Amino acid sequence: MAEAIQEQQVKKLKRLLEGWRMALLPLKSVFLWEQQWHPCAIFASVSIFFLTIWLMDLNTLASLAVVGLTLNFVDFIIPIVCNTVCGPTSWTGQKEKMFEDICRSIVMSYNKTLDQVKSFYSMRENSPSLYYIISISMLCILAWMASTINNIFLLYIFSTVVLLWPGIQQQGIFKTLTSLIYKMPKIAQKTE
Template identity: 65%
Template sequence: MFTSEKMTQDQEQQVKILKRVLEGWRMVLLPLKSIFLWEQQWHPCAIFASISLIYLVIWLLDLNFLATMAIIGLFINSVDFLVPIICNSIYTPSYWDGQKEKMFEDICRSLVNYYNKMLQNIYTFYSLRETSPCVYFIISISTSLTLAWIASSINNIFLIYILSTVMLLWPGIQHSGIFNTMLSMLHLAPKNSTLKTE
């Protein structure tokens, strides 16, 4: 069993490792954070338009799966190589101050928290296999069948487009409180009363 102190030490170690990995991207992460959290009104539109443009190009190219994966890999590697070089040539070391370092550390800590929470949810789900195998298999089989039915009914590129859009808009949805507002509206909705027959 992990103690909370041990988990905090592991998390701090993860934050340090992530800061080292993202060192070249730190100048880009600060503006990206404001975009993903919708600090300006046009940010969700920019996210939606960017994703739509990328998927429109993929759809127009009409490449097979391997060619699409190769182009996406080439693009990601090129961006990962060029962004640190461009950032280091544009920004001087004096541009980076203590406030920006704290914001960068907060971003890394948030990413580590989301990653650990996702892993915890996965472990919790797989622990159902030991504690409650019937529930585990019912959830697994019904989810697999539902996903297979959806994938056979709807174009796969369109499904990935919807998933990507929701994933990239989700931090702003949570930060702006839209999701909580919708949940509270559902809870406050009047319940349909059944007609009583006399």
Template identity: 65%
Template sequence: MADLAPQDQEQQVKKLKRLLEGWRMALIPLKSVILWEQQWHPCAIIGSISFLYIVIWLLDLNSLATVAVLGLIFNFIDFIVPVVSNSLYGPSAWTGQKEKMFEEICRSIIIQYNKLMQQMWSFYSLRDTSPCMYYIISIGMLCTLAWVASTINNIFLLYVLSVVMLMWPGVQHRGALNSLLSLINMAPKMIKSE
């Protein structure tokens, strides 16, 4: 699978913009929270995820009921956000600068989606080019996943996965991972110099 042509990517961006039309006023502040533009944004992300998982834990529902309740919550949010956004902000609140930011958000979502699809395709192409490597990697990953899932509480695993997924854009944007890795690389040099 070759990289997408620019016109294909533009078509994807246009399609996503139409899909997220009702969410456009909410996506702009949400982007600043996800990218940690204020110091309290990581705490807000972790706090809201923790609140959601504490409610799930306190309800103590079985798996199917949990999926149903989460589906109801997400449907309610998907319904209420465009309604509230349109009632709070009129059409005059939408400026050219906000339109540009909205298009940038949609473009970055499409770019990340295409990167993920490219990585998945390259992994599955191993099945044809190097079947032994494909099966070693996939069986090893699935066995590890089964072992971790059987030893650790599944709700806790979902909580950790949710925190990592929602914190990752901010970590990348701030360069926190690069700073940590450079610190780790410098540690042996600092020990030798002492």
């Protein structure tokens, strides 16, 4: 049952991203850091974009409007450029399979995130005290960060992390860091 729903989601996403399919294939290799320079390219692109917003010296709402306008422009222009540069004859079965794999991984990540959010909200019924402790703590930290750190800088950090995250997972960097964290208390206990 869950697989049938997932397949429907994949088909729906494929239809939604139809105009982006030629752009998604090279983007996948960039986001998964298949070349050593890919993380630098991601970081530089995000930095240049947010440096431009910072130099325009807009308030937060205007900056969000500029980000939205840029995303809408990219969403409009990419399918046109892809269809002009690469005709329909260049689309092969292998590329279609890669496109379907990309859509499937997006759907799986979306469903995994949705399941984690649902499990967090299920804590409200199962363990309300823990739920409220975590919720109130996180919201206080978020409010403190938003009041002390520039909002555009926070958006810059968030955007950079989100765009680098697939490569971080693919390269196993996050797993390595978490395994080092788990080993630290054991090393400290052995020395005592």
